[in-house]
Amino acid sequence: MSWSTTTVWNSLRAKARLVACALAAVYMGPLSVAQQITVPSSVTAGTESTISTSGSGSGTFYLVGPGVARKNQINLGQTVRLSSDDLQFAGQYLAIVCAAECHSSEFIVTAGKPATLAFLVHPSRVPVGQPDSVSGVALLFDRFDNLVLDPTKIGFQVSGLKQILYSREEVTHDGEVWFRTNSGKEAGPVHLTASAGDLTAKRVVQQVASDPCNLRIRAQQTPRGIEIETEPVRDCAGNPVSDGTIVTFTGMDSAGKISIDAPIKDDVARAHMNVPAPVTISAACGVAMGNELRIGQKP
Amino acid sequence: MMRFCAQLIRLSLISVAIVIFAFLPLSSKADGPAVGVQMDISKAGPRAVENETERRILSDYRLAWTNIAQAMESNTPAPLQALFVGPAKKWLDDSVSSQQKSGLSSKYLNQNHRLQAVFYSPEGDVIELHDTAQYEMQVLDDGKVIHDDNVTHHYVVLMTPGADRWVIRQLVAVPQF
Numbered sequence: 001m002s003w004s005t006t007t008v009w010n011s012l013r014a015k016a017r018l019v020a021c022a023l024a025a026v027y028m029g030p031l032s033v034a035q036q037i038t039v040p041s042s043v044t045a046g047t048e049s050t051i052s053t054s055g056s057g058s059g060t061f062y063l064v065g066p067g068v069a070r071k072n073q074i075n076l077g078q079t080v081r082l083s084s085d086d087l088q089f090a091g092q093y094l095a096i097v098c099a100a101e102c103h104s105s106e107f108i109v110t111a112g113k114p115a116t117l118a119f120l121v122h123p124s125r126v127p128v129g130q131p132d133s134v135s136g137v138a139l140l141f142d143r144f145d146n147l148v149l150d151p152t153k154i155g156f157q158v159s160g161l162k163q164i165l166y167s168r169e170e171v172t173h174d175g176e177v178w179f180r181t182n183s184g185k186e187a188g189p190v191h192l193t194a195s196a197g198d199l200t201a202k203r204v205v206q207q208v209a210s211d212p213c214n215l216r217i218r219a220q221q222t223p224r225g226i227e228i229e230t231e232p233v234r235d236c237a238g239n240p241v242s243d244g245t246i247v248t249f250t251g252m253d254s255a256g257k258i259s260i261d262a263p264i265k266d267d268v269a270r271a272h273m274n275v276p277a278p279v280t281i282s283a284a285c286g287v288a289m290g291n292e293l294r295i296g297q298k299p
Numbered sequence: 300m301m302r303f304c305a306q307l308i309r310l311s312l313i314s315v316a317i318v319i320f321a322f323l324p325l326s327s328k329a330d331g332p333a334v335g336v337q338m339d340i341s342k343a344g345p346r347a348v349e350n351e352t353e354r355r356i357l358s359d360y361r362l363a364w365t366n367i368a369q370a371m372e373s374n375t376p377a378p379l380q381a382l383f384v385g386p387a388k389k390w391l392d393d394s395v396s397s398q399q400k401s402g403l404s405s406k407y408l409n410q411n412h413r414l415q416a417v418f419y420s421p422e423g424d425v426i427e428l429h430d431t432a433q434y435e436m437q438v439l440d441d442g443k444v445i446h447d448d449n450v451t452h453h454y455v456v457l458m459t460p461g462a463d464r465w466v467i468r469q470l471v472a473v474p475q476f
Contacts, residue, residue, distance in 0.1 A: 067393035092472035135421035
């Protein structure tokens with residue numbers, strides 16, 4: 001009887017393989033296999049959510065997104081809970097599960113319901129009767145300051161002292177909406193309101209008189225010279241022109257020309273011109289030219 | 300002999316200076332990785348975007364993404380100080396500190412951004428952009444790459460003018476425009 005050396009050798013090799021496999025299994029611990037991650041199709045910012053994993057054994061879970069880079073050990077096949085703090089910011093999130101190998105999946109977090117209404121209004125002061133001179137932009141944000149991109153109705157209203165100058169409802173597009181309108185006819189505060197549901201934002205624009213209209217002056221010769229003053233300076237809609245607006249008085253005599261700038265105070269600008277008569281006096285304010293006065297020599 | 304020694308020392312010093320000068324730019328990442336940015340202003344409104352404004356926004360947006368890449372890779376918020384404000388700065392800062400805590404870092408490589416200006420406010424105080432961004436994103440755990448993917452992400456961006464630059468106030472990834 002003879003032993004086949006090949007059989008003995010094969011038998012030894014098979015046993016060695018088994019032992020090696022057993023040692024490897026002991027060394028590696030329980031086999032961890034991650035098969036799949038199921039992420040939510042859409043999540044609202046600041047709410048809780050879950051991610052489910054398949055497979056068995058232990059693994060490492062990662063969540064990488066706006067404001068978060070989280071890592072923790074998990075049991076594969078179980079559900080991973082995402083807290084509201086993890087998902088505060090709208091944007092793209094990446095979930096990764098690593099065991100023997102890594103698998104990943106992305107999901108989107110969208111802004112919650114509007115909590116803040118930003119209302120940008122220009123200008124802060126505007127002359128009356130100017131076309132397309134008042135504009136406003138409204139943007140909606142949720143309670144975490146995420147831009148709300150879902151179309152939302154926003155009502156705009158512009159009110160003067162006596163009447164509503166503009167009123168319209170618009171729908172946000174890409175998170176914003178805007179309007180532009182003319183300034184009113186009366187000087188004074190104009191109230192602008194933007195509202196979306198319970199949210200309201202109010203702004204005030206000061207309407208001021210426009211350029212002066214029909215500038216008229218009068219003058220009186222005195223022993224000290226010539227006292228000049230305007231009649232109350234108003235714009236074409238009858239609004240008193242703002243205090244501080246400069247009126248330039250010009251006097252022409254045989255010796256030449258003299259100019260004096262005087263600010264309007266209480267609707268009237270006044271100046272004293274120390275020139276001998278005869279003299280011709282005129283006035284200008286902005287684009288308005290006043291009447292011309294000729295002051296003769298006293299007899 | 301003395302002159303030979305002096306010459307030798309001088310040569311050595313020059314060599315050291317050349318070596319330091321040659322390696323200095325490598326250690327400083329002031330320029331950061333190249334970021335490609337293109338911008339289309341044809342659909343911007345109601346205000347038209349002036350050429351100088353377009354050039355400035357392009358430059359600041361490119362720098363902003365260079366800074367994001369640097370901050371996320373090196374886990375330091377310093378690069379985020381200049382060009383981000385409000386909610387955008389908050390989430391970027393939070394991302395960096397969260398990465399620091401968990402030992403993660405991220406790389407934004409081979410970035411290409413196609414910007415479409417979709418809204419420019421009447422007074423020029425806010426511009427909204429749509430950015431179709433393509434880049435290779437790597438996530439690293441303790442230096443080991445655990446995720447590497449070439450992605451196309453869509454961002455809605457709100458920028459506002461600062462004293463001498465345009466800053467990013469909102470930077471939100473959306474599924475599509």
